[in-house]
Amino acid sequence: xxxxxxxxxxxxAALKNDPPGEWMPALPENCIRLSSxxxxxxxxxxxxxxxxxASLIEEERDLPLHYLGSPKVPKLKQQIKGRLSERGIHVxxxxxxxxxxxxxxxxxxxxxxxxxxxxxxxxxxxxMEALEIFQNxxxxxxxxxxxxHGLDTKRLEEVLEERRRKGLILPRILYTxxxxxxxxxxxxxxxxxxxxxxxxSEYNFLILEDDAYGELYFREQSIPLKAMDHxxxxxxxxxxxxxxxPGMRIGWVTAAPEFITALDWFKKDIGxxxxxxxxxxxxxxxxxxxxxxxxxxxxxxxxDVLLSALEQYMPESVTWYVPEGGYFVWARxxxxxxxxxxxESLEEGVSFVPGKYFFKExxxxxxxxxxxxxxxxxxxxxxxxxxLSKVIKEKLS
Amino acid sequence: xxxxxxxxxxxxAALKNDPPGEWMPALPENCIRLSSxxxxxxxxxxxxxxxxxASLIEEERDLPLHYLGSPKVPKLKQQIKGRLSERGIHVxxxxxxxxxxxxxxxxxxxxxxxxxxxxxxxxxxxxMEALEIFQNxxxxxxxxxxxxHGLDTKRLEEVLEERRRKGLILPRILYTxxxxxxxxxxxxxxxxxxxxxxxxSEYNFLILEDDAYGELYFREQSIPLKAMDHxxxxxxxxxxxxxxxPGMRIGWVTAAPEFITALDWFKKDIGxxxxxxxxxxxxxxxxxxxxxxxxxxxxxxxxDVLLSALEQYMPESVTWYVPEGGYFVWARxxxxxxxxxxxESLEEGVSFVPGKYFFKExxxxxxxxxxxxxxxxxxxxxxxxxxLSKVIKEKLS
Numbered sequence: 001x002x003x004x005x006x007x008x009x010x011x012x013a014a015l016k017n018d019p020p021g022e023w024m025p026a027l028p029e030n031c032i033r034l035s036s037x038x039x040x041x042x043x044x045x046x047x048x049x050x051x052x053x054a055s056l057i058e059e060e061r062d063l064p065l066h067y068l069g070s071p072k073v074p075k076l077k078q079q080i081k082g083r084l085s086e087r088g089i090h091v092x093x094x095x096x097x098x099x100x101x102x103x104x105x106x107x108x109x110x111x112x113x114x115x116x117x118x119x120x121x122x123x124x125x126x127x128m129e130a131l132e133i134f135q136n137x138x139x140x141x142x143x144x145x146x147x148x149h150g151l152d153t154k155r156l157e158e159v160l161e162e163r164r165r166k167g168l169i170l171p172r173i174l175y176t177x178x179x180x181x182x183x184x185x186x187x188x189x190x191x192x193x194x195x196x197x198x199x200x201s202e203y204n205f206l207i208l209e210d211d212a213y214g215e216l217y218f219r220e221q222s223i224p225l226k227a228m229d230h231x232x233x234x235x236x237x238x239x240x241x242x243x244x245x246p247g248m249r250i251g252w253v254t255a256a257p258e259f260i261t262a263l264d265w266f267k268k269d270i271g272x273x274x275x276x277x278x279x280x281x282x283x284x285x286x287x288x289x290x291x292x293x294x295x296x297x298x299x300x301x302x303x304d305v306l307l308s309a310l311e312q313y314m315p316e317s318v319t320w321y322v323p324e325g326g327y328f329v330w331a332r333x334x335x336x337x338x339x340x341x342x343x344e345s346l347e348e349g350v351s352f353v354p355g356k357y358f359f360k361e362x363x364x365x366x367x368x369x370x371x372x373x374x375x376x377x378x379x380x381x382x383x384x385x386x387x388l389s390k391v392i393k394e395k396l397s
Numbered sequence: 398x399x400x401x402x403x404x405x406x407x408x409x410a411a412l413k414n415d416p417p418g419e420w421m422p423a424l425p426e427n428c429i430r431l432s433s434x435x436x437x438x439x440x441x442x443x444x445x446x447x448x449x450x451a452s453l454i455e456e457e458r459d460l461p462l463h464y465l466g467s468p469k470v471p472k473l474k475q476q477i478k479g480r481l482s483e484r485g486i487h488v489x490x491x492x493x494x495x496x497x498x499x500x501x502x503x504x505x506x507x508x509x510x511x512x513x514x515x516x517x518x519x520x521x522x523x524x525m526e527a528l529e530i531f532q533n534x535x536x537x538x539x540x541x542x543x544x545x546h547g548l549d550t551k552r553l554e555e556v557l558e559e560r561r562r563k564g565l566i567l568p569r570i571l572y573t574x575x576x577x578x579x580x581x582x583x584x585x586x587x588x589x590x591x592x593x594x595x596x597x598s599e600y601n602f603l604i605l606e607d608d609a610y611g612e613l614y615f616r617e618q619s620i621p622l623k624a625m626d627h628x629x630x631x632x633x634x635x636x637x638x639x640x641x642x643p644g645m646r647i648g649w650v651t652a653a654p655e656f657i658t659a660l661d662w663f664k665k666d667i668g669x670x671x672x673x674x675x676x677x678x679x680x681x682x683x684x685x686x687x688x689x690x691x692x693x694x695x696x697x698x699x700x701d702v703l704l705s706a707l708e709q710y711m712p713e714s715v716t717w718y719v720p721e722g723g724y725f726v727w728a729r730x731x732x733x734x735x736x737x738x739x740x741e742s743l744e745e746g747v748s749f750v751p752g753k754y755f756f757k758e759x760x761x762x763x764x765x766x767x768x769x770x771x772x773x774x775x776x777x778x779x780x781x782x783x784x785l786s787k788v789i790k791e792k793l794s
Contacts (some may be wrong), residue, residue, distance in 0.1 A: 050670075053450040062441035063641035070712035100497065103665055134663055225629055245462035245668035267502055273644035274446075275672055 024341070027351050032384035033349035037182065037327055037376040039377075043298060044245050052282035063278035072118055072277035078237075079283045080252055086136040086289070087214060088227035089236065092168065094257040097264055098271060101251040102212050102239040107133050108263045109235055109253065111207055113173050114138050119310030121171040123151050125365060127182045127210065127328075132315075137163060142171055143360050148321050150188025151176055153195040163350065172205045179222045180213035182325025183358045183370040187222055187324055200233045207234045212242055213326035215292055232256040240279065242327065242374075243288065243295060250279045262347045299327070302381070306373040309382045313389035315396060320371075327374040336395055338369040344391045350384040399734055422739070424748050426621025429781035432748035433772040434579065434724055439640050440695060444682065449679035461674035469674035476680045477635075477649055483686070484611060486633065491654040497608050497650040497667060499636040501525050503572075504649065505660045506605055506632055507534050512571050518556075518568040520548050522755030522762060524579045524607065527572055529539045539568055540757045545718050547585025548573055550592040557600045570603045577610035580755045580767040584619055584721055593624060597630045604631045609639055610723035613691055613698040616776075625627045629653040636675065639724065639771075640685065640692060696724070696771060699778070703770040706779045710786035714794060717768075724771040727752075733792050735766040741788045747781040767779035 029034065039044045056072065064070035077096055084091060099105040106129075114120060114137040122131060124143035134141070157173075162169055175195070178188035186362040188196075200207050209225045211279055226236035232255070239251035249272065253263060306329055310320060333341065336356040345352065355368025376384060426429065443709070454467065461467035472491055481488060496502040503526075511517060511534040512549060519528060520538035548758055553571075560567055573593070575585035585593075597604050606622045629652070636648035646669065650660060664787035682719045703726055717728035730738065735751040742749065752765025773781060 038463045041459040041463075044462045046459050046462060048452050049462065050454040052452055054447055057443050057447040062438040062443050062642075065446065065644040066435045066438075070644075083673045092629075100669065107663075107665060129665065132662075135666075136663060139421070226754075243505045245459075245671070247462040247467075247674075249669050249671070266504075266533060267530075268504055268526065269532075272497065272646050272669065272672065272673075274646070275669065277644075304577045354569075386726060 021069045024351075024353065024357075025346065026323050028346060030349065031346065032350045032380045032387075033375050034371045034381070034384050037372050038246065038375045040298065040302070040377075041373055042377070043295060045282070048286050049248075049278065049282055052285060053198070053278050055071045055249075055285065056277055059281075062292070064274050066273065067361075068207070068273065069367055070166045070273055070277040072280035073271065073273055074275045076250070076280035076283070076345060078279060082216075083288065084238070084254060087221075087238075088212070089224060089225050089254060091254050092257075095254055095260060097253045097260045097267070098276060099253060099267070100249040100272060101241055101246065102210060102237045103129055103133065103251070104249075104267075105237040105239075105251050105253040106208065106210070107124050108266050109237075110134055110137050110172075111266050112259070112262050113206065117169070118173070119171040120172050121156070121174040121205070122360065123176055123181065124293055124360065125183055125355065125368070126175065126360075127177060128357045130210065130264075131358075131360060134175070140169075144186050146181060146186060148186050150181065150186050150192055152305075153192045153199065156196065157199055160307040170203050171205050171209055174200070175208045175210070177210045177212070177227075178225060179211060180216065182213070182326070183328055183353070183368075184330040184353070185323030185326050185328040186321050186330075191225065191355065192222065193225055193228065193232055194289065197228060197233070203230055205233070209234050209236045211236060211238050214238070215243055215252065216296060216299055216327070217325035218296060218303065219324060225255060235259065242369075244279070244282065248275050248279055250276065258373055280297060296325075299325075302373045302378065303329070306371060306385065308315050311387035313386045315389065315393050317396070318389075318392065329371045329373060331369050331371060332367050333369065333392055334367055336392065337366045339366070341369070341391065341395065344395070345388050348387045348391055350387045350391075352388065359362065398547070403714045408758055414749075421748075421754075422743065422779045423748065425743060425746065427746065428743065429500075429784075430749045430772050431768045431770075431778070431781050431785070432750045434769050435643065435696065435772045436451075436639060437699070437771055437774075439774075440692060442679070442688075444643065445683050446645075446675065446679055448676050449682060452682070453674055453678040454677075457674070461671050463670065467670055467674040469677035470668065470670055473647070473673045473680070474676035475637050476677060480612075480685065483637070484608070484618075484621050486621060488651050492651055492657060494650045494652075494657045494664065495673060496648045496650060496664070497646040497669060498638055499595070499634045500526055500530065500645065500648070501605070501646075501664075501784055502634040502636075502648050502650040503605065504530050504533075505663050506570075506634075507531055508663050509656070510603065515567040515570070517565055517687065518553070518571040518602070519757065520573055520578065521579050521757060522752065522765070523572065523757075524574060525754045526689060527607065528755075528757065529571070537566075538757050540639060542580050543578060543582050543583060543591065546573055546764065547578065547583050547589055550591065550596065553593065554596055554720070556624050557596060561600070567600050568602050569746045573622075574604045574607045574609070575622060576608060577613065577720055577725075579610070579723070579766075580750070580752070581718055581727040582720030582723050582725040583718050583727075587620065588626065590620065591793060594625060594630070594654075598628055606631050608635050608646055609635060611619055612640055613724070614722035615693060615700065616721060620676050623651060632656065640689065641676070641679065641759060645672050647673065648715065693722075693733070696722075699770045700726070702775045702784065703768060706782035710783045712790050714793070715786075715789065722767050726768045726770060727776055728766050728768060729764050730766065730789055731764055733789065734763045738788065738792065739765070741792070742785055745784045745786045745788055747788075749785070 355365030356362035359365040745793040753759035754760030
């Protein structure tokens with residue numbers, strides 16, 4: 001076998017699915033970015049991070065720049081345990097693993113739990129990066145719809161019942177973002193949360209709960225599944241990307257200790273001491289408990305601006321869910337393929353994410369789009385929605 | 398199945414080998430660390446990194462703190478391409494992937510190349526972290542001895558010939574650290590480098606070349622395998638851990654573009670923008686080409702101190718290789734189990750790494766130990782070797 005055939009044979013063997021297809025086109029300059037799930041630039045604490053680094057290095061010199069040794073690294077774990085207890089999740093040291101953002105956490109869990117025979121249950125639509133990660137390990141999925149009250153657990157139960165009746169393999173894990181879901185912005189109702197935990201117990205599966213947005217509520221906090229988990233079935237993933245800065249890449253997993261140990265064997269990259277110590281130094285100097293109310297208020301205001309603009313400009317046939325927190329509004333534009341719409345919208349200088357990317361079967365998402373109210377400022381959002389509405393109206397007429 | 402059995406069944410399924418056994422004991426405070434493969438604290442540019450962060454944030458504000466967007470991130474790739482060409486490796490953008498240190502690079506390669514049927518050829522002894530990574534994916538290894546001229550390629554050829562003759566599966570990949578090997582400090586001779594490339598071609602395997610120490614030569618530069626690779630068989634891994642700071646976690650892979658694309662699918666964590674942009678900002682302000690001669694001279698001096706102390710204090714039966722670069726000296730203490738020796742040595746306040754950790758079959762390494770001249774200062778090294786020699790002499794008498 002020559003080296004080219006060798007390559008393609010081996011790379012193919014490693015991938016459980018075809019390589020991902022086309023992705024979002026490049027955004028033109030000065031585009032109004034209603035696509036970006038980034039924090040508001042004005043809310044990214046750049047100066048405070050600069051100061052955190054300066055004070056870290058003055059205090060610890062070379063320590064945070066080695067593989068191990070900065071006292072700030074274990075400190076960060078303590079700080080995250082504190083955050084978790086604010087979410088009603090009380091855990092010990094051995095139940096937490098710091099990761100490079102939520103994505104590494106999800107990938108590590110996939111490596112432990114998913115082989116090419118595993119069935120993964122996912123919400124439909126769901127976070128596209130997570131979907132891509134799972135697709136590196138298996139091609140077997142069960143997709144369960146999400147509505148304005150979150151995951152349709154009744155539908156999940158029907159699917160599980162049917163599979164059991166037919167003697168089919170049951171899913172080993174369910175991936176869910178119960179609070180301010182990406183992309184729909186909706187939140188799983190409390191009864192459904194209880195129901196999904198009962199189902200996990202009855203049908204013996206694990207739940208991967210992604211709580212990236214949980215702290216950014218507008219009115220009230222939702223109880224994470226993990227806080228109601230009495231069987232260690234929930235692997236809880238969180239991150240500081242949405243409330244501090246994604247570029248720092250600080251996330252975590254909370255799970256049973258034997259699970260954390262196994263994840264750690266696969267992690268192997270000794271963490272990111274500089275990034276972790278910088279974050280610990282930042283959190284020492286900037287209390288998240290004081291920072292979060294400001295963020296909640298700011299994003300609520302921005303969400304209201306986006307919703308008002310939608311009300312004002314969108315044709316009547318366009319509908320959307322009203323989120324209670326998070327970063328996103330999910331809209332439906334009946335009769336329009338939102339991938340085509342994006343091409344025209346970009347010509348007007350406005351971006352969004354076409355719905356198809358969030359679906360395992362992309363054709364189910366053609367009429368949907370995800371708008372982000374986190375990144376663009378008030379004026380841009382108003383202008384962006386006005387322009388996008390104009391394009392939609394032209395296409396509808 | 399209850400949740401505990403479910404856990405243990407699934408975690409076991411994910412691991413191809415038994416979990417790693419006991420590891421180095423915790424070091425007592427104020428221990429003279431001849432075990433640490435860390436850069437010299439005095440050579441870690443802490444203040445320059447502080448300044449790099451300050452100037453980065455003044456210049457780019459929130460950009461390096463988002464998922465994507467800092468112009469410094471592509472800049473870093475250019476800078477690394479420049480480093481590579483200093484090593485005689487001339488590649489295009491699509492042939493480079495930035496990773497979180499060399500370990501992530503090795504792990505990503507393992508994920509693409511190694512399944513549970515794959516045979517991996519490794520040097521014996523070899524870098525223990527790499528060995529642990531490979532053991533997450535397969536239990537099939539071929540171990541080839543290393544001597545003072547590096548990997549014994551004649552022995553490799555014999556093993557390959559024999560396997561072919563017997564119709565046994567051939568290894569898919571060889572992992573080697575040809576220059577200033579970890580742990581032996583030895584360097585593969587040029588004829589052996591050519592030989593191993595010929596063997597790769599004849600027996601159709603890939604070479605994972607780990608060049609973490611290649612820039613830290615005392616007299617002259619060795620030519621990397623990658624610089625002589627005309628068949629894209631070499632996956633070359635490098636890092637800035639040894640020449641800037643490991644805590645920044647900046648490494649890379651150089652390989653054929655289709656390979657880089659596949660590695661990137663598994664990487665998925667969008668890089669570490671803050672860390673990468675900080676490193677780019679550091680390298681803009683601190684020319685590595687000027688920094689490296691200082692490092693080479695400093696480590697050469699430190700190596701000489703360690704070697705002189707060995708000459709002065711060690712009993713005659715103890716032998717070691719004289720390195721031409723890197724961080725390590727590999728010593729043999731006939732008749733002594735270096736794990737037991739470590740216990741006593743730690744009581745005297747001196748650490749080293751027992752040889753067994755660097756061997757697939759740990760019992761082959763009982764008489765060896767790895768000493769690092771990178772971390773401890775001159776006085777500590779002299780004192781450390783004097784104390785260690787005393788313990789050895791006592792054990793021998």
